[in-house]
Amino acid sequence: MPVILKYILRAVGICTLMSLGLAHADGYWTSTNGEPIRSGNGACVRASYWSQTPAVPRCDPLPEPARPLVEPALPKPARIVLLPDPSGKTGAVIVRTPSGEQLLNEAYAGLQASTDGITRSIESAANVTARYGDLLAAASPRPVTFVVRFETGSATKLTVESAAVVERLNDALINWPAPQLMIVGHTDRVGTDEANDALSLKRAQTVAKFLIERGVATTRIESGGRGKREPLVPTADGVAEAANRRVEITLR
Amino acid sequence: MAAEAAGMVKTLKGSAEIERDGKRLPASVGTEVFPKDRISTGSNSSVGLTLRDNTQISAGANAQLELSKFSFNATSHAGELDTSIKRGALSVISGKIAKANPDAVRFNTGTVTLGVRGTEFIIEAGDE
Numbered sequence: 001m002p003v004i005l006k007y008i009l010r011a012v013g014i015c016t017l018m019s020l021g022l023a024h025a026d027g028y029w030t031s032t033n034g035e036p037i038r039s040g041n042g043a044c045v046r047a048s049y050w051s052q053t054p055a056v057p058r059c060d061p062l063p064e065p066a067r068p069l070v071e072p073a074l075p076k077p078a079r080i081v082l083l084p085d086p087s088g089k090t091g092a093v094i095v096r097t098p099s100g101e102q103l104l105n106e107a108y109a110g111l112q113a114s115t116d117g118i119t120r121s122i123e124s125a126a127n128v129t130a131r132y133g134d135l136l137a138a139a140s141p142r143p144v145t146f147v148v149r150f151e152t153g154s155a156t157k158l159t160v161e162s163a164a165v166v167e168r169l170n171d172a173l174i175n176w177p178a179p180q181l182m183i184v185g186h187t188d189r190v191g192t193d194e195a196n197d198a199l200s201l202k203r204a205q206t207v208a209k210f211l212i213e214r215g216v217a218t219t220r221i222e223s224g225g226r227g228k229r230e231p232l233v234p235t236a237d238g239v240a241e242a243a244n245r246r247v248e249i250t251l252r
Numbered sequence: 253m254a255a256e257a258a259g260m261v262k263t264l265k266g267s268a269e270i271e272r273d274g275k276r277l278p279a280s281v282g283t284e285v286f287p288k289d290r291i292s293t294g295s296n297s298s299v300g301l302t303l304r305d306n307t308q309i310s311a312g313a314n315a316q317l318e319l320s321k322f323s324f325n326a327t328s329h330a331g332e333l334d335t336s337i338k339r340g341a342l343s344v345i346s347g348k349i350a351k352a353n354p355d356a357v358r359f360n361t362g363t364v365t366l367g368v369r370g371t372e373f374i375i376e377a378g379d380e
Binding site for chain 2: 080083096100136137225
């Protein structure tokens with residue numbers, strides 16, 4: 001066929017389409033029944049304003065969704081980090097997982113545990129601050145303990161230094177959030193457990209009364225006695241030791 | 253007799269809620285917490301608790317924990333602390349219960365159980 005004839009036929013074809021068809025909002029020519037008009041090879045005939053965006057799947061395949069740049073995240077592992085206390089000492093924790101038991105006992109020792117297993121690490125202080133700074137800043141104030149002392153065998157006679165303790169306690173209370181006191185009496189190791197339990201509790205109650213009378217304002221005061229279980233200065237049983245006859249006031 | 257409080261809220265940033273007996277209560281500084289309480293924090297939020305034995309627990313943003321068990325005897329120091337972390341991270345400074353009986357203090361996530369010999373650590377829940 002002469003080339004010129006081809007052009008003529010094509011022009012006639014397009015004119016026919018234009019007379020039959022309607023421009024469709026999707027960007028294709030459609031016939032009056034709404035179906036896209038297809039060329040000889042089956043492709044939909046695009047209108048001049050066709051673009052990728054409104055392309056319909058029945059004419060043009062939709063663009064493939066972009067592949068994610070990273071692989072899907074693995075399940076988040078549980079994490080543990082052991083921290084030193086302010087004096088630099090580090091305790092220990094035992095981590096039990098389905099794949100066994102691990103002991104962490106070094107400063108900044110870290111462990112991640114997931115269903116895939118366990119990874120251990122030593123973190124840096126900077127890493128811990130970066131990841132958990134807000135969490136660490138949320139810590140409640142560290143409980144503070146004040147000690148008042150008693151004359152031998154007495155549950156009522158506080159040593160003269162005790163007044164100064166009340167002053168320090170009142171200072172600490174100024175900015176303490178929702179302060180609570182735990183007042184615990186102790187004895188030296190003279191006498192029976194029963195006698196010392198009773199004596200230590202009496203000492204605690206004496207201190208509680210003493211503080212309340214002096215207007216120490218707290219949310220709650222709780223008293224208890226530890227008897228001779230927790231001597232400040234270790235001694236043999238039966239030894240009178242002034243340092244052990246005390247009441248510890250813990251502000252928390 | 254009402255159950256004895258396990259501890260008290262001492263710090264709060266943003267918002268935190270306590271779920272107790274199916275009711276949700278907003279937490280504020282001075283709010284008591286009880287055994288079996290579920291405590292949750294919002295985004296950009298944190299809460300800090302101190303328990304009766306001086307255990308300090310703080311929870312960061314979007315955290316959820318349950319104070320499953322708590323008991324403490326101020327005379328003998330016997331007691332128990334069992335905490336479950338469902339979401340988020342906790343910072344913990346252990347108290348007198350752990351000192352007297354380390355096996356009595358436990359922190360659980362879905363995958364791990366932590367036995368506390370002392371004293372300071374962070375524990376963050378993973379995906380279960």
